[in-house]
Amino acid sequence: xxxxxxxxxxxxxxxxxxxxxxxxxxxxxxxxxxxxxxxxxxxxxxxxxxxxxxxxxxxxxxxxxxxxxxxxxxxxxxxxxxxxxxxxxxxxxxxxxxxxxxxxxxxxxxxxxxxxxxxxxxxxxxxxxxxxxxxxxxxxxxxxxxxxxxxxxxxxxxxxxxxxxxxxxxxxxxxxxxxxxxxxxxxxxxxxxxxxxxxxxxxxxxxxxxxxxxxxxxxxxxxxxxxxxxxxxxxxxxxxxxxxxxxxxxxxxxxxxxxxxxxxxxxxxxxxxxxxxxxxxxxxx
DNA sequence: CGCGCCTCCTGTGTGC
DNA sequence: TGCACACAGGAGGCGC
Numbered sequence: 001x002x003x004x005x006x007x008x009x010x011x012x013x014x015x016x017x018x019x020x021x022x023x024x025x026x027x028x029x030x031x032x033x034x035x036x037x038x039x040x041x042x043x044x045x046x047x048x049x050x051x052x053x054x055x056x057x058x059x060x061x062x063x064x065x066x067x068x069x070x071x072x073x074x075x076x077x078x079x080x081x082x083x084x085x086x087x088x089x090x091x092x093x094x095x096x097x098x099x100x101x102x103x104x105x106x107x108x109x110x111x112x113x114x115x116x117x118x119x120x121x122x123x124x125x126x127x128x129x130x131x132x133x134x135x136x137x138x139x140x141x142x143x144x145x146x147x148x149x150x151x152x153x154x155x156x157x158x159x160x161x162x163x164x165x166x167x168x169x170x171x172x173x174x175x176x177x178x179x180x181x182x183x184x185x186x187x188x189x190x191x192x193x194x195x196x197x198x199x200x201x202x203x204x205x206x207x208x209x210x211x212x213x214x215x216x217x218x219x220x221x222x223x224x225x226x227x228x229x230x231x232x233x234x235x236x237x238x239x240x241x242x243x244x245x246x247x248x249x250x251x252x253x254x255x256x257x258x259x260x261x262x263x264x265x266x267x268x269x270x271x272x273x274x275x276x277x278x279x280x281x282x283x284x285x
Numbered sequence: 286c287g288c289g290c291c292t293c294c295t296g297t298g299t300g301c
Numbered sequence: 302t303g304c305a306c307a308c309a310g311g312a313g314g315c316g317c
Contacts, residue, residue: 001310032294061311079294079310095295115294117311159288168312176310227296227309266290267310 002077004139004173005216006228006236007061010083013231014056014065014109017085022052022103033097033111036074036132037121047071047122048100059129060139060172070126074133078117080227084110114227139173140210141217151202154194161197162190162264165209174209177222177245180270182209184244189276190269196279215241244270 002010026048028034028041037044052068063083065073075083084093085107098111098120111120123130138145150171154164164170165179174182183190185208188201197205221228221236224246229235239246243253248261252272260273 003311076311078312080296113294114296115309117294157287163289166311224309265310268308 001079001175001177001224002081002221002228003061003175003178004141004213005178005219005238006221007058007063007077007173008141008217009221009230009236010077011056011058011063013085014063014083017107017231018053018065018102018109019055020052021106023048023050023100024103025049025099025101027099028097029099030097030116032116033113033119034121036119044120044122047124048073058139059133059142060136060168061175062133062136062172064123064130064133072123072130073120074123074130075111075120076118078113078115078119080115081111081113081118082227082229083231084112084229084233085231086110136168137170137172139213140171140206141173141213145171147203147206150206151199154202155197155199157194159194160190161188161192161194161205162269164194166265171206171209173213176267176269177224177242178209178212178216180244181212181242183276184271185212187275189271189278190264192279244272246270 026045028044031041034041034044053065054068055066057064057066061076063075067073087107093110093112095112095114096110097113100109121132123132125131153170157164162179162183165174165182182205186205188205216222216238219236219238219241220230222238223229223235224239244259247259247270249258251257252259252275255272255274257272257274259270262269
């Protein structure tokens with residue numbers, strides 16, 4: 001499941017393989033893959049054909065590829081999206097959604113997506129940050145991320161801390177896996193109320209988020225269910241470093257207590273019952 | 286307006 | 302053996 005480290009790994013691969021290349025043809029194989037591009041597939045194709053990709057940027061889990069026209073391709077991998085570099089002769093993937101060929105005749109760029117939660121669109125607003133993702137907060141690897149603003153906003157919310165970590169308008173790039181990993185490091189249960197976190201606890205949690213994301217980037221991301229691979233089809237290996245996610249019943253790497261699994265926000269959450277005790281239920285009068 | 290639930294989607298695994 | 306269903310979850314939309 002692509003979160004920030006996986007998307008950053010893809011960004012680095014794209015920067016190597018498509019920056020500076022000129023698009024020759026575009027094929028849209030599934031309308032849902034461009035559902036965020038409201039003018040439709042003919043317009044999508046027309047806006048991109050003949051354009052040169054000048055770079056590859058990322059905020060949180062979003063990617064965008066600025067073009068020489070001033071437009072940009074904005075993309076999200078969703079649950080299962082992959083951006084793959086493939087030689088022209090490679091057989092079409094079962095879930096191939098969009099294909100780009102280039103004027104240099106080199107490797108194609110293919111958007112492959114089994115569950116079709118991801119997609120691409122052309123942003124025409126010409127802004128440095130595409131308007132489509134202006135509502136997404138900076139991610140904690142962004143040099144301009146403001147730690148103290150985050151701490152204040154987190155503590156000002158009336159919600160649970162895991163919900164806050166998954167709120168992309170508060171801090172972007174964190175999904176279910178890295179939220180559980182950061183909470184394990186911070187020894188906090190995801191249901192802890194954000195307005196009860198002390199300032200130092202919030203700062204420590206942010207440091208843990210940043211640490212786990214940084215370590216995962218170095219490992220090339222987490223390929224937990226094989227739906228995530230880099231642009232060359234290779235898996236990341238951070239799954240070997242997971243302390244909580246997917247480890248139900250296995251011993252906590254800190255205290256040995258079996259990791260528990262709970263339903264939370266209709267998703268699975270993994271935590272250590274001893275290191276991350278549930279908060280006391282709110283007092284009722 | 287803040288918060289939280291629902292929905293989209295398909296392949297895999299499990300239980301009857 | 303075959304069918305039904307749970308599960309995986311990012312993010313937009315919507316109801317309260």
